Amino acid sequence: MVIVTVFGAVLKVNFVHILVAETHLKQIYKIYFMRKIIFGFLILLVGCTNNSGTSLDEQYIKVISDDNNTEKLHVNNDISFVQLETSEDCLIGNVINVEITNQYIYVLDRKSFFIFSKDGRFVKKIKRGKGPGELTRALNFSVDENRKEIYIIEMGNILHIYNDLAVYKETYKLDGSFIDVIRLNDDNFILYTVLPHKHEDFLISVYNINSKTIISKYIPYENLAMKDFSILTYNNFFVINDEIYFSASNSRNIYKYAEDSMQTIYSIDFDDLNPSVSYLNKFNNVREFMKMVYIDNYIGFINFSFYFDEFMLVGFKYKDYNCGISYKDENKMYISSVSDLFDLPKTPSFERPYNANGNQIYFVYYNDLLLIDNIQKEEMILEIGDQSIKLTENSNPIIVTVTIK
Amino acid sequence: MKFNSSTFYYIFSIVLVSIIMGLLYNFYKKTEIEFSKKYSLLKNEYKLVEDVLTNNLLNSNSYIGFEFNNKIILEDTALNKISLINVIKSGNILVYRISDTHCSSCDIAGLKSLVSPNVKIPKDRIIVIGSFYNTKLLASYVFENNIVHKAYNLKQSINIRAEEFNFPYFIVVNKDLEVLSCFFPEKSKPYLTEYYLLGIKHLFDN
Numbered sequence: 001m002v003i004v005t006v007f008g009a010v011l012k013v014n015f016v017h018i019l020v021a022e023t024h025l026k027q028i029y030k031i032y033f034m035r036k037i038i039f040g041f042l043i044l045l046v047g048c049t050n051n052s053g054t055s056l057d058e059q060y061i062k063v064i065s066d067d068n069n070t071e072k073l074h075v076n077n078d079i080s081f082v083q084l085e086t087s088e089d090c091l092i093g094n095v096i097n098v099e100i101t102n103q104y105i106y107v108l109d110r111k112s113f114f115i116f117s118k119d120g121r122f123v124k125k126i127k128r129g130k131g132p133g134e135l136t137r138a139l140n141f142s143v144d145e146n147r148k149e150i151y152i153i154e155m156g157n158i159l160h161i162y163n164d165l166a167v168y169k170e171t172y173k174l175d176g177s178f179i180d181v182i183r184l185n186d187d188n189f190i191l192y193t194v195l196p197h198k199h200e201d202f203l204i205s206v207y208n209i210n211s212k213t214i215i216s217k218y219i220p221y222e223n224l225a226m227k228d229f230s231i232l233t234y235n236n237f238f239v240i241n242d243e244i245y246f247s248a249s250n251s252r253n254i255y256k257y258a259e260d261s262m263q264t265i266y267s268i269d270f271d272d273l274n275p276s277v278s279y280l281n282k283f284n285n286v287r288e289f290m291k292m293v294y295i296d297n298y299i300g301f302i303n304f305s306f307y308f309d310e311f312m313l314v315g316f317k318y319k320d321y322n323c324g325i326s327y328k329d330e331n332k333m334y335i336s337s338v339s340d341l342f343d344l345p346k347t348p349s350f351e352r353p354y355n356a357n358g359n360q361i362y363f364v365y366y367n368d369l370l371l372i373d374n375i376q377k378e379e380m381i382l383e384i385g386d387q388s389i390k391l392t393e394n395s396n397p398i399i400v401t402v403t404i405k
Numbered sequence: 406m407k408f409n410s411s412t413f414y415y416i417f418s419i420v421l422v423s424i425i426m427g428l429l430y431n432f433y434k435k436t437e438i439e440f441s442k443k444y445s446l447l448k449n450e451y452k453l454v455e456d457v458l459t460n461n462l463l464n465s466n467s468y469i470g471f472e473f474n475n476k477i478i479l480e481d482t483a484l485n486k487i488s489l490i491n492v493i494k495s496g497n498i499l500v501y502r503i504s505d506t507h508c509s510s511c512d513i514a515g516l517k518s519l520v521s522p523n524v525k526i527p528k529d530r531i532i533v534i535g536s537f538y539n540t541k542l543l544a545s546y547v548f549e550n551n552i553v554h555k556a557y558n559l560k561q562s563i564n565i566r567a568e569e570f571n572f573p574y575f576i577v578v579n580k581d582l583e584v585l586s587c588f589f590p591e592k593s594k595p596y597l598t599e600y601y602l603l604g605i606k607h608l609f610d611n
Contacts, residue, residue: 091542093505110505291569366538371560375478376486394484394539 061326062269063299063333065318072327073336074343075311076405081365081382081389082120084396090114090122092396095364097234098354099143104164105399106150108141113152115166120399126152126166133160133168139194140234144183151181156194159207172209176200182237182244188215190244190257192236197221197228203248204262218262219248219255225277226250226301229286235304235355247305247314254305254312266312266326268333273299273318294318306356308404313341313361315352322351342402344384345369349400365398367391457591464567465574465587471565473582479534479557482544492532492557493578497585497608499526500576501554504536507573514592515573516550521595524602530609534559575601577608 082105084092092109099106104123105116113135115123127134141152148164156177161169179194189207191214193200202217203224221227230250238245244257245265252274254266275298283289293300294317303315303322312326318335325341326333337346342361344350347368353361369380370393378393389398477489492498501519503512518524519531533556537543540558547556567574567587575598577586586605590598 086539086541088541088545091539091545093538093542110509287570375561394541397538 058264058267059331060267060269061331061333063271063273063324063335065273065335069334072325072334073340075325075341077342078403078405079384079387080401080403081387082116082118082399082401083389084116084120084399085122086395087122090116090125090396095354095397096138097140098362098364098399099141100355100357100360100362100399100401101143101145101164106141106143108138108152113138113141113150113166124166126162132171133162135160139178140180142180142182142237147183149183151183151189153178153181153191159189159191172207172212174207175214176205178205179232180234180236182239184244184257190237190246192246192248194232196230203251204246216260219251224248224251225274226252226280229280229283229289229301231286231290231301233301233303235306235353238306238356240307240358245305245307247302249301249303251302254314268314268324270299273297275300303352306353306361308356308359310404313338313353313356344400344402345382349397353402359404361402361404363400363402365400367393367395367397453591454594454597457589457594457597460589464570465589468565468567468576468584468587471584473563473565473578473584475582477559477561477563479559480540481555481557482540482547484540487557490580490582492555493582494580496611497530497577497579499531499602499605499609500578501531501533502535502567502574502576503533504571504573505538505542506536506571508592511590511592512573513550514595515575515590515598516552518590518595518598518602520553521599521602523599525606526602526609528554531555532557536560577605 084090084105084107092107092114094110096108096110098108100118103118105118105120107114107116112128113126115125117123128136130136135152135154137155139153139156141150143150143164149169150162150164150166152160152162154160156179157174159172159174159181161171163169174191176191176193177195178191180192182190184190184206187208187210189209191205191207193203193205201220201222203219203221204217205214206216206218207213208215227250230248233249236246236248246255246257246262247253252268252270253264254268255262256265257263275293279296279298280289283292290300297319299316299318301316303317305312305314310328312328314324314326314333315322316324320337321335322337323341324333324335338344338353339346339350344363345368349365349368350363354364355362365382369382369391370377374380380391382389382391382398384400391398473489475488475490478486479489479492480486501515503515516533531554533547533552533554535543535546535556536559537546538560543556543558546552562568565584567576567589570589572589575586575588575590576584579585585608588598588601590601
């Protein structure tokens with residue numbers, strides 16, 4: 001009886017102790033957690049200064065959908081072709097991105113990264129594998145012509161650096177998941193996230209290679225009308241005159257990196273073609289939204305934006321159109337299609353440019369002419385303006401360069 | 406200070422019971438964590454299977470009766486052109502649809518199900534139709550993945566709505582190019598694909 005009583009008392013004491021200990025632990029954890037929150041808040045406060053994406057010189061551009069100003073809807077240009085060499089070592093599939101420098105043509109498809117000479121001869125391919133610098137799932141890449149370096153984002157959280165001939169240099173493991181990258185300066189890279197709003201609060205992160213951490217974040221999702229919807233786009237950064245411009249699929253703004261922040265320089269007003277908040281609230285998933293927004297004649301995602309001396313070209317899908325053109329010093333954007341603007345054939349290969357550099361726009365031509373009506377033919381001639389090239393079935397695509405006059 | 410035997414007994418009991426309680430508490434916590442992990446895993450598994458079944462119930466059935474255009478041209482891995490109607494003229498054919506734009510591991514999971522010993526559909530009644538920009542890419546894909554079935558490349562677009570999902574799928578097509586059955590597999594649940602393939606076996610009996 002005594003033992004039972006003592007055991008009961010001990011049990012009670014012990015239980016109370018455990019409870020007390022647990023309460024203490026909770027308090028300690030709370031203090032630790034609060035410190036983490038305060039620390040995180042301070043980091044955000046420092047890191048995200050001027051990150052609202054609004055700043056001076058912001059220009060509003062109103063989209064015009066019913067102006068048939070033919071002069072504005074045509075851009076004089078020259079065309080040139082480069083047939084990429086075809087061999088068992090360099091069979092190109094679905095191209096993700098293309099970059100063209102003074103020396104090379106860089107192509108990333110869903111499996112490999114290829115380098116071709118400017119006249120289309122195959123130079124090199126990065127091996128698939130898990131060794132240093134080898135690729136298993138490259139998502140996107142960019143090239144810094146001045147530094148003669150290639151940056152490849154793999155699986156969203158690995159950044160590989162190579163020289164301009166794809167000789168491996170180094171790798172950084174990133175905290176996050178990113179779809180696009182550009183070198184900001186010797187120490188920092190700008191990264192565009194691929195994570196949806198519920199997992200990430202900012203579109204842009206700046207990664208420092210010395211501290212190997214994200215040191216700043218810009219453009220909060222909260223400020224975006226389409227914050228819950230985004231798609232993978234591969235031409236988000238554009239460099240002209242050493243200035244970095246940025247656009248995202250779910251933002252109506254065009255940003256420029258200046259004064260250590262991402263600043264809005266253009267705000268595009270799609271007016272009644274913009275899906276309303278109540279319309280957006282009807283959708284739970286991006287796939288359904290992407291389909292319906294087009295059917296309901298609204299403008300959904302921004303697919304690309306490129307800047308040239310005289311105009312800005314912004315990609316989006318609306319009825320039979322696939323882009324808008326906005327001339328400098330005009331606060332208007334004319335809705336058009338890439339094929340109409342540059343006198344190109346109306347085929348899938350010319351629905352979107354794969355990249356642009358200086359006054360050149362690049363397309364990947366997938367031998368469209370040998371499809372549909374000509375499916376039984378093995379060769380044909382593609383003519384654009386006064387230029388022509390022979391198409392051969394099952395050969396690598398042709399890079400079509402449009403040079404703006 | 407002198408300890409008597411009962412003091413020692415109490416202290417010993419308190420220490421012993423404390424240790425036992427501590428161990429029990431740890432055990433309880435560990436079991437609770439393991440249980441919540443398993444529960445959440447099970448919940449996710451359930452949700453995934455539910456999604457697969459819902460997707461199939463909602464979408465797959467709506468493609469039954471769809472008729473393919475008889476002008477569709479395919480290309481085999483030796484780069485010979487052949488019309489779809491000529492490939493299917495011998496009777497019902499199970500088509501596994503893959504593409505260069507699909508998630509690669511999803512396509513491969515379906516290919517593995519096709520060669521599972523549980524699948525009793527004759528090999529010559531199964532074809533793989535891929536969509537690759539270059540048919541040579543399909544040929545290298547067939548080689549890399551040891552595909553034992555006849556594979557063809559389709560460069561034209563086809564207007565069956567199943568294509569919109571950009572995801573691999575199975576369809577059974579009869580000699581009139583009419584869809585008899587459709588299934589969207591889930592790579593992490595190959596047994597569901599095998600159940601489907603077992604369920605349609607009778608369509609290839611004659």
